[in-house]
Amino acid sequence: MRELLTQGLIMTVLGMGLVFAGLALLWGLIALLTRVFAAKPEEKQSALQETTEAGAIVAETLTEERARVAALVAGALMANALPLLPEAPVGPAFEHGRTAPSWVTSNRTSALHAWQPPRMTEG
Known part of the structure; x- marks a missing residue:
């Protein structure tokens, strides 16, 4: 052991x-x-500065009309990206979020009454 x-x-x-x-x-x-590979981030920073400067030049050449169109497109995209507010169901839920018809509700309540034991009257 x-x-x-x-x-x-x-x-x-x-x-x-x-x-x-x-x-x-x-x-x-x-x-x-x-x-060994520590020298590469410096090159990336200079490339990043060049792209930032190029982006600033492009932004300056944007006309008012193009800016207006860009704002409309951005607003439309944001409106589509936001989730819709959930709607509260009027009755009990029935198959994938639809509201159950009134006859389904009445049948369910009558089925519940069948399972209840008879009540004794006081007297």
Whole structure:
């Protein structure tokens, strides 16, 4: 019994050691790759500034009519994107949110009365 416990503990320590060694290896690899490829974000920032300047030039050349059309289109898109307000059903729900007809409601109430035990009169 003692040998089984010892073997189990040894296997547990070996397994956990391998897992943590693998994690340390991945951590080192990620740190190495970030140091090697650290020069690229500076190029991206300059490209971002160029696109921002180009966008400002395009915005200046926009005429009043095009701005009005863009505002109308943006308003229409926002109106379609907003959810409609939910409507409260008038009667009990019936098949996918439709309101049940009155005869369904009366049949349901009569079915409920059939299951009630007879009441005793006091007297």
